[in-house]
Amino acid sequence: MRVFPRLALFALLAFTSACQSACSYVRYFIPLDPTSKSSQPVDHAQWDGLLKKCVNAQGMVNYAGFKADSTSLNTYLRQLKDNLPNSKWTEPEQLAYWINAYNAFTIQRVIRAYPLKSIKDLGGAKNLVNTVWDQAFIRLGDDKFTLNDIEQRIIRKKFADNRIHFALVCAAVSCPKLRQEAYVASRLSQQLDDQGREFVNNPAKNKLTPADKPEVSSIFNFYPGDFTKNGSTSVQDVINRYATTRIKSDATLTYMTYNWALNEQPK
Missing domain, CATH: 1.20.5 (Single alpha-helices involved in coiled-coils or other helix-helix interfaces)
Structure with missing residues (x-):
């Protein structure tokens, strides 16, 4: 019974x-739009200094160096916590804030568990449910957020700019390289274009020959709809915007296997 x-x-x-x-x-x-009414645009100089110190020209990261400088990193993250963007900030100021926040909090999450082989080891395997990107460890204002909150609910919803996919770095080898400087409003568009050129023309990320059947990053497959925004008509169009070796506009795309190994500098 x-x-x-x-x-x-x-x-x-x-x-x-x-x-x-x-x-x-x-x-x-x-969508999310967390704000702080009295905040002023953040000075990202402290983050900039850490990036110059702990990231090499190939965008590979010295996580041990970040861990040794965790006090400085945490000071910067508290600055982000206490100064959420508001409507008085320009759009470039807001977007620079969110890109830097995503990348800096990703570093924080990794060094809390460092050493490790892959950021994916820090969570489950159900996308948008229990992965490391779904862990609410990010304190901003009075609330906690996930990395997916920042990417999916804030950046992708509020800013129709597919170049963000060349700037958000998820701590993996196949991600775009982590820039050796902070994103800043005054040069944001130039920085994002630089990231696009570096990413598209990096043969480890995209193999653009033969022109009719290139093998490209899975990032283009993760977010295909995003690559028809801000003046682009297709993934092929976005690639040709930055490629030194252009592909055909009707090229058949295949996607490279994503390498989730940690984007760590050789020891």
Whole structure:
């Protein structure tokens, strides 16, 4: 007679788990716009200094160096926490803030568990549900956020600029390189274009020959709709905007296997 209550309990637990997973997934379709009414645009000089010290010309990261300088990193992250953007900031000031926040908090998450082989080791395998990018460890204002909140609910929802995919760095070898300087409003467009040129023309990220059948980064496959924004008509169009060796406008694209190994400098 106890079989039915047990089955009912198992069914309830399964239903609860499914609901939690669904809720975790659906939340990323809801835009976020956290603000601080009295804040002033952030000076990213401290982050800039850390990047110059701990990132090499290839965009590879000295995580041990960041860990040794964690006090400085945490001071910068507190500055972000206390100064959320508001409507008085220009759009470049807001976008520079969010890109820097994503990259800096990613570094913080890695060094908390360093050494490790891949950032994916820090979470589960269900995208938008229980991965490391779904962990609410980011304190901004009075709330906690995930890396996916910043990317999916803020940056991608609020800023129709596909160049952000050349700037957000998820601590993996196949990611765009981490820039050796902070993003700043006064040069943001130039910096994003620089990132686009470096990423598209990097043979480790994109193989642009033959022109009719190139093998390109899986990033273009992760967010295909984004590459029809801000003046672009297709992935091929975005690639040709930056490529030194152009591909055909109707090229058949295949996608490179993403390398999730940590983007760490050789020791």
